[in-house]
Amino acid sequence: MSDAPARASSAQRQRLRALWRSAGWPSRDMLELELIGAGWVERLLDADGRETLRLTDAGIAQLLSARRQHQAALGAHEALAARVAQAMQRDGRLAWRGLALRAPLVQAEAEGGSRTRWVVAMPDVYSIRQTTREDALLPIAHEVKVSRADLLADLRRPAKGEAYRALASECWYVLAAGIAQADEIPPLFGVLQATPGGALEVLRPAPRRPFTPMLGLWMALARATPEPPDEESPQAPLGPVA
Template identity: 60%
Template structure:
């Protein structure tokens, strides 16, 4: 049986959503050999492919694994957001901010989408200290992120400090370039700073201010307050 990877799972999902018209390429051939697709002919003699019961089971396992990863990711994003709020910062989740990356003819606008973005609660612009936190709970996602230098540069254009927060067991500071701080999120709830993020002065461009003005900050959940 051939070794199956992400490209095979992606093709299997495409064929599940489609009418089953064959690609007739090597990926499809390997899926058929693995028993995840079957070849069929309709009443007019046209060949189609169908996802088998084994293929459906594989799609369900992938769905459950991805759903669990999303839940773990959102839980850690929420933990970092609350930590920043307790530090007296205004916090946003899921922002989409445009950043100019590169210089001269190579300059290009890149969309930065940090998991957590925060500024200090202050009326003095020089004291804002914008900070980016990028959350990773799977090693594959961390390595894929680090292979996109333009994405990392966009983070640094919108944050005076940039952090990677890694779920325990998927990596450490040695995996991440020195221009980022690194925190490890322990399973017991602790956040361990492996390397402090370099800090530099940064004034927010007008476009970032407008994006923040249109967005809604994270509601403040005062879960440390005693109940009466």
Template identity: 55%
Template sequence: MNATVSPANHLLTAVHRRRLREVWRSAGWPCQDLVEVELLFLGLLERVLQASGHETLRVTEAGIAVLAETLQRNRARRDAHEQLVERVAREMTRAGRLAWRGLSVRAKVDEGWVMAMPDVFSIRHTTVEAYLEPIVHEIKVQRSDLLSDLRRAAKRAAYLQLSSECWYVLAEGIARADEIPPECGVLVARGDGLEVERAAPRRPMRMPFHLWMALARATPLEGWRDEDAQAHLGAQPSLPGE
């Protein structure tokens, strides 16, 4: 199967792979566009003449191999991403912070609103509002994903509206710190640790009401003990990126 996939694999883009999935999930009605032409040429799709006289498309064995390879690759990418998200979130809770993963919240950017979903959002566990210091951590394990994200200025602006610090957490080797906009800090995952490549600028920030409501509707990560949290009430954070 691998020998069947290899010749076509280097020619495939995300658009081709998406179309293959769409044909696999559908009745196979042709679009008759250039993406379809290329998939037919590569032998990943084939035309089938139905008894009614209509022509449909079917994913070939080579196409199924590409779908399986794509699934495995995406699953490995998600697993690596989720493992790093989990590591960062746990570091925040160990520092006496409350952390949320996959929080969905609106942020005001220019004259409109943007939906933001930071990988990790955390605040200090404190009874003093001025000491909350909300922090966003955005996790990237693939260079292509990072470069795509960096082109989304509105997304980054939304994170800055929601936090007093914004950090990119990068898998080792996917980027240099100077490729990340200067308004964001850079942490690099090396081994079992997170190393500061560049500290995030810290800005004074008061959490808006809609952010409070989003936190009230969400569930923070478990993992810190009450007696540990009490030691951090009103204390300044000490770990990088907290």
């Protein structure tokens, strides 16, 4: 037991959660053996000699630690997304968080043609200018990352970025300080870095392209509620119109 790792791996935590939610029937695989050896799971025998598994106090502590870390990361993510939305509002834009938008992805066919595949994109912040000119809306999508692991997982899914670009004139990654360099982000995206003082520093501007929202996008925005103005901002009651 003294050789037990200080922190369970992702696979070990997943199995601990499964055991916590189950009746504890053993699987007898190597992962289960690791959990028993680490002292996070113990074997029990009932009166009929049937074996079950139960989390020890140390195993429960591993689950609690993982949950608190997840909640802390989620809190940091939401706080940074709120900062981005407020920055967009200060620029005179309408901003939304938590939207689920249908995005068209055009895929080339082997025969030389193409087909459109529709996917659901969920940018952390989506904003448009407050204007009556359709060609001046300048939709912008922001994707917020507060951990390097989450960022790298995102970059391994290029279709996600393509979906954002199908919905916006500009797309940005917003990074917590220290998790990545600008040159690690694909050049089709701008890069903002959150500073400890609360500012958003431009590490690389986003390429801009003409974009006119489709009817389906307009309907999604009409059904959603924009972020309320930042009450602490002295310009909260104002709404510049381009």
